[in-house]
Amino acid sequence: MKQTEEMKKVSLGIDIGGTNTAIGVVDSDGNVMVKDSIPTPTHGDIDRYIQDIATAVREIMKSVRLLNPESRFMGIGVGAPNANYYQGTIEYAPNLSFKGIIQFVDLLKAQFPDMENIVLTNDANAAAMGEMVYGGAKDMKNFVMYTLGTGVGSGIIVNGDLVYGHDGFAGECGHTMLVPGGRVCGCGIRGHLEAYCSATGMKRTAFELLAHYNATDSLLAGKSYQQLESKDIYDAAVEGDKVALEVFEITGNYLAQGIADTIHHTSPEAVFIFGGPTAAGDLIFDPIKKNLDKYLLPVFRGKVKILPSKLKMGDAAIVGASALVWKELEKKA
Template identity: 45%
Template sequence: MVLNPLFNFNAYFKEMKSTSLAIGVDVGGTNTKYGVVNHRGEILDEGAVATTLFPTIEAFVDGLYERLLPMINKFGKDGNIKGIGIGAPNGNHFTGCIENAPNLHWKGVVPIAKLISEKFKIPCVLNNDAKAAALGELNFGAAKGMKDFIMITLGTGVGSGIVVNGGLLYGDKGNAGELGHTVIRPGGREHWSTGLKGTLESYCSATGIAITAVEMKKDAKEDTLLKNYDDKDITSKIVYECATKGDALAKKVYEFTGEILGEALANFVMFSSPEAIILFGGVIQAGDLLMNPAKKAMEEHLLITFKDQVQLLFSELKFADAAILGASTLVWG
């Protein structure tokens, strides 16, 4: 075979990449989202299923296969689906296993990447869900073009992905970056799952915000809309709705939450000196109610070397799509 000396290999491989697709799967404690994604970050088809429907990991893999097979037949007839990327709580990129995830009902060490790869006959890559979100932000969102940033996910829990010099920080065993479980209030509130006291997740997750609201409501002397709800019914969504209606106590909850978040972010800045910290997750729908006190507290607790040097940003990814996009980027590295 004689190769044309004018053949453009760069263009050829770029074209190969442009036609390749990935499947992104985000495994959550309540729901699992999945979709087919191209290299531009466009979701061609997607769906969701309740994670709790499947009592065992084997049943989950079978159920996921049943739901994804029509998409694979539709988009992958020419073998252009290059792999499956999975983001999951306590997902270890090195081992391909979900390891002792507190908010999943499959306990112990679960070899999910191996099971899915064998079932689908497609390569499968696993990562922690927050690290996957960081890759999604790096490829398709606010961190595009950045080499050093921290992604903080504020949802039911608090997760994080740390990108240093363009690559994810994994640490020796693959578990680096559990910033949500760092202690920011020594001897403080006990975490409902880990038993640790005073961690960031205990205060700045959606669960933590609801607990703060209940605590403040009990001591409140002023009128508050939160008194219209039983303690067990108060959620971060209700706190947000009350705050947007001008409720002073609900706003105080966000000021308190933002202050703790900002103090933690100052520690993270002085640890890794990132270009930006990007906040993502359902909690950030509070907008400036959370951002303003967080930014203020962060700057107040920084050494002068770091002051006004780090951007504090909200994610640019669509909340509904971000989990699938983040997982899909694992396929391309």
Template identity: 50%
Template sequence: MNSNMEKPYVVGIDIGGTNTVFGIVDARGTILASGSIKTGAYDEADNYVDEVCKNLLPLIIANGGVDKIKGIGIGAPNGNYYSGTIEFAPNLPWKGVIPLAAMFEERLGIPTALTNDANAAAIGEMTYGAARGMKDFIMITLGTGVGSGIVINGQMVYGHDGFAGELGHTIIRRENGRLCGCGRHGCLETYCSATGVARTAREFLTARTEPSLLRSIPAENITSKDVYDAAVQGDKLAQDIFDFTGTILGEAIADFIAFSSPEAIILFGGLAKSGDYIFKPIQKAIDDNILMIYKGKAKLMMSELKDSDAAVLGASALGWELRDIK
């Protein structure tokens, strides 16, 4: 008998710097039950895992009990798939190396896997979203930073240490590159994340003199959403910010395509929802910079996962690949 029939559900847990969201998911990607807790409220990882389990267990029991759960998947910053550990995550309250997957396995007796949040998003897209049936694609997450998940021949690329695929930290500006949270200068995420768009807005407003709707907002409070709202209202400066951002991202993607010749580049996150304002300059920069043999081959696509569900779905997709603990 198919073990997926005996165990028809998986659990997805997404650990963010602010909130942790968890849910029970069926094979079609329907979230049957979900909940959340504040990540930052727990200084000790042990207390945090206890609290997640305390909130998760009633949901599991209400959906047939532990025997119906095939596995738990966790998406987390600095998550290492090989070791099931979170390692030196700057935005989480627990320092050092935390054996998180083992901690959940011990408490719940359910096999648990963990990976970083962008890899989880890519696996979710492959299981439930736009990348169903694809064997080669790159997922790029445009959030506070720029994350990426690389799938080659149907396999997530983890590298020899579990940390492959940090395309957001490829250096794309050598001269006077912006300082990145990683301590280096000129990383892609300093330009093409939501935070990067806000930085560009402040630079443009200082360097240029023309009127803009963005001038009515205190510079330090400007967000990428403000830039989008202004662009929609025909604000030229805001539209130029998107052109600048999309061009840099498109140039980088042209290089990424040369690395793995993917069928698609899939964009995920709030910034990707800016539609043509971001997609048109990205596509133009890809077309202008790509090596001839790759021209027109890789599709530029928007994620099909709903934002509110994507984190849990991505993490949960890891759970289907796990074997039962003996």
């Protein structure tokens, strides 16, 4: 079979996490062809890290060329914490060992001078882009992506493009104020959504409920604060544990409150939710849907779809980052 030009085009995705850096090559349908991972270093030496990334990228390009000698690498998309799209920089990322403002795109360009499109954005923005290019938002121009993990990230799409705002840092819906004076958020401010709706937030809710009910017989009562994970809450909820079930009810209601704020701002067609807690399915989606309308202006009620992300959990970060490249090509076309 003769290959079309489209079939030869692939894009590279790099996801920089606090522990690992995932690198993959993705075809234009969003399939990961080859992937690899290197540790995100703790030594703080950005030049060494860039060298390590470049080596891994070259290896991976070699593997792809073995699979298909005609492969055309269209660019590299990078998802990273505290990433500034406009500047191509990673700025003061608290979970990385590199200090200050890192000229990440320039450093990577120096390694791959022939690669025309090297773009960087934060991981949640990359996930939103992945949803639009490969996932459930292919036909949407206005939607929002919430990513639930250790924290809560988000990416806002308006008129078919990511909202970066004036300085490149827009889309921090995880820091919507839910409970003035409430729980301490990771950012230090009290009452933000992230403190209630992240995987960690669910654990905090579980411990509050254990204390509230003195629920010695809950399936969650045997684990320490260090031990308990959101997966345990899901498992207990499936067994019918009352505390665990209430955690999902409360989390969904808080998410509904935050999502309503987002809807009042940007009136999306849908809100996609990505991340570990969404594996619980109806347990988390039902209380969001049930509570949403009570926070919304009449004009928005019953209109906005609340959907699970269609990105595959393990590949989403790479796939999202690689999607940045296709979007960049589309802008230049």
